[in-house]
Amino acid sequence: MxxxxxxxxxxxxxxxxxxxxxxxxxxxxAFADPMPPTRLCGVCGxxxxxxxxxxxxxxxxxxxxxxxxQGNDCCCPFDGKKFxxxxxxxxxxxxxxxxxxxxxxxxxxxxxxxxxxLCDLADHLTRCGSGKAKCCKCNRPVFRSHAVSHYxxxxxxxxxxxxxxxxxxxxxxxxxxxxxxxxxxxxKFSVVAMTDQQGELTSSxxxxxxxxxxxxxxxxxAFAEPMPPTHLCDVCGMLPSRxxxxxxxxxxxxxxxxxxxQGNDCCCPFDGSKFxxxxxxxxxxxxxxxxxxxxxxxxxxxxxxxxxxLCELADHLTRCGxxxxxxxxxxxxxxxxxxxxHYxxxxxRLRTANxxxxxxxxxxxxxxxELMSAVTIAKKVTVIQGAHRAAPRGGVLxxxxxxxxxxxxxxxxxxxxxxxxxxxxTYTLGGYTFKLECRFTKDGNIVNVAFAxxxxxxxxxxYVDWPFSKxxxxxxxxPRNPAKDIRLHTNMKEHDIVKQPDPDSWNCSRFxxxxxWKDIELQGYVDRGALYVNVEFE
Numbered sequence: 105m106x107x108x109x110x111x112x113x114x115x116x117x118x119x120x121x122x123x124x125x126x127x128x129x130x131x132x133x134a135f136a137d138p139m140p141p142t143r144l145c146g147v148c149g150x151x152x153x154x155x156x157x158x159x160x161x162x163x164x165x166x167x168x169x170x171x172x173x174q175g176n177d178c179c180c181p182f183d184g185k186k187f188x189x190x191x192x193x194x195x196x197x198x199x200x201x202x203x204x205x206x207x208x209x210x211x212x213x214x215x216x217x218x219x220x221x222l223c224d225l226a227d228h229l230t231r232c233g234s235g236k237a238k239c240c241k242c243n244r245p246v247f248r249s250h251a252v253s254h255y256x257x258x259x260x261x262x263x264x265x266x267x268x269x270x271x272x273x274x275x276x277x278x279x280x281x282x283x284x285x286x287x288x289x290x291x292k293f294s295v296v297a298m299t300d301q302q303g304e305l306t307s308s309x310x311x312x313x314x315x316x317x318x319x320x321x322x323x324x325x326a327f328a329e330p331m332p333p334t335h336l337c338d339v340c341g342m343l344p345s346r347x348x349x350x351x352x353x354x355x356x357x358x359x360x361x362x363x364x365x366q367g368n369d370c371c372c373p374f375d376g377s378k379f380x381x382x383x384x385x386x387x388x389x390x391x392x393x394x395x396x397x398x399x400x401x402x403x404x405x406x407x408x409x410x411x412x413x414l415c416e417l418a419d420h421l422t423r424c425g426x427x428x429x430x431x432x433x434x435x436x437x438x439x440x441x442x443x444x445x446h447y448x449x450x451x452x453r454l455r456t457a458n459x460x461x462x463x464x465x466x467x468x469x470x471x472x473x474e475l476m477s478a479v480t481i482a483k484k485v486t487v488i489q490g491a492h493r494a495a496p497r498g499g500v501l502x503x504x505x506x507x508x509x510x511x512x513x514x515x516x517x518x519x520x521x522x523x524x525x526x527x528x529x530t531y532t533l534g535g536y537t538f539k540l541e542c543r544f545t546k547d548g549n550i551v552n553v554a555f556a557x558x559x560x561x562x563x564x565x566x567y568v569d570w571p572f573s574k575x576x577x578x579x580x581x582x583p584r585n586p587a588k589d590i591r592l593h594t595n596m597k598e599h600d601i602v603k604q605p606d607p608d609s610w611n612c613s614r615f616x617x618x619x620x621w622k623d624i625e626l627q628g629y630v631d632r633g634a635l636y637v638n639v640e641f642e
Contacts, residue, residue, distance in 0.1 A: 123153030126319040127226050130421040136206035143197055148440045149429040157193040160185045171444040181447035204567055227499035229322040237341040248340045252363040255373035308400045315345030319418050328398035335389055349385040352377045500642045501534045507635040534641050537562025543615055552618035561605040571602035579638035583631045592616040
């Protein structure tokens with residue numbers, strides 16, 4: 105049974121973000137905790153990277169400020185108090201401050217139990233099964249993560265689906281979609297239009313995209329025309345960059361295909377016909393094909409009359425006034441694009457809002473930043489001068505660790521069987537605090553080295569998941585030839601290794617396989633007396 109605490113965690117405090125990169129631009133995110141009032145625009149409710157604190161203590165974003173008169177006639181839309189730009193205090197939210205905040209999926213605990221850092225959201229969304237699709241057999245809504253299992257057991261009649269028109273021409277497909285098979289595509293949303301032409305444009309087909317870059321990843325887009333059936337997954341309804349055409353002519357995305365059994369037991373979730381991977385025809389949608397397709401703003405013609413190309417969507421959303429917010433004076437919903445004018449004329453009573461706490465929060469912010477700056481200066485900062493590597497793929501966190509002065513330490517390894525350990529400084533990656541340690545052992549004239557990662561307590565321990573479950577890879581970097589980097593996999597599964605560290609203490613660890621130190625020296629892995637090792641968390 106869902107508890108009150110669980111409900112609060114799964115609902116979260118929802119904000120629309122802007123100014124924090126392509127993926128998060130104008131994306132609505134549910135946070136586990138409310139944001140400070142000075143971080144939110146008091147007018148439109150956005151969570152922007154920059155806010156403006158007025159002399160009257162109300163807070164605006166730059167977009168809402170630009171809608172006010174300039175010069176001596178500029179006044180607060182809440183209380184009408186005049187101000188000049190020199191009296192306005194700009195405030196910035198740094199990404200490093202926001203990325204570790206906890207977020208939750210608003211779909212509910214029965215669908216998705218995700219709770220993690222904001223920086224993990226992009227990776228999670230590509231794997232998350234939350235959201236609903238309509239079963240084309242029984243016409244009932246089905247959670248996307250359960251769609252494959254549902255289709256395999258659903259006894260309803262199979263409606264005409266993408267499969268039945270997969271071999272036809274694009275023109276024929278469109279005709280089938282619009283006339284004979286209305287259940288092919290997501291629901292058609294019609295909006296009352298101001299003109300016949302607008303009415304045609306604002307009737308849209310909405311799809312959730314994946315595989316087309318950060319901005320569009322798992323974003324729902326309203327197209328002016330339906331997509332060809334072979335571009336859509338029959339099971340989950342997604343519009344992926346790659347689809348798979350089965351021998352029975354049904355279409356799946358890679359994610360839904362991965363949920364089916366492998367080998368000889370693999371069969372279509374619609375009709376149960378068996379197939380092997382060699383019979384599957386992969387189809388790719390190129391970005392150059394998709395970017396020119398016409399889209400409309402999903403807010404509707406009464407809010408936004410935008411109709412343009414998909415490649416123009418990112419620029420439009422940053423300027424679009426679509427969506428609603430609640431007026432804190434009269435409690436009525438107001439379209440975001442009309443919010444400034446509404447507040448200037450609204451006669452309702454101004455309720456306690458961002459304004460009353462803004463001044464205190466601004467002072468606290470100023471003091472905190474000064475303190476953080478002083479701590480940063482006083483703190484020893486690890487500067488890595490060696491080679492750098494990018495993350496090998498999306499969803500992988502990476503940082504570089506340095507074993508300094510390694511030759512001077514190895515010189516003390518003389519006696520047979522003697523062991524020598526060298527540690528790096530302490531690092532933080534993905535909220536976890538750790539150090540690397542290399543262990544030298546001597547067997548006759550041969551010196552071997554092995555590596556291990558040790559977790560310890562850190563300031564972000566309350567915000568990361570325990571036990572530690574990341575896949576850890578250590579990469580010994582060859583500065584002048586990345587192709588010869590040595591990748592070492594660690595085995596971090598035991599309780600004393602992955603548990604949350606006790607205060608002021610280190611966890612245990614397990615060392616990697618041994619490597620001949622002479623090979624590392626001869627191949628040029630040591631750079632100016634230092635050995636550089638990348639740590640990858642996946």
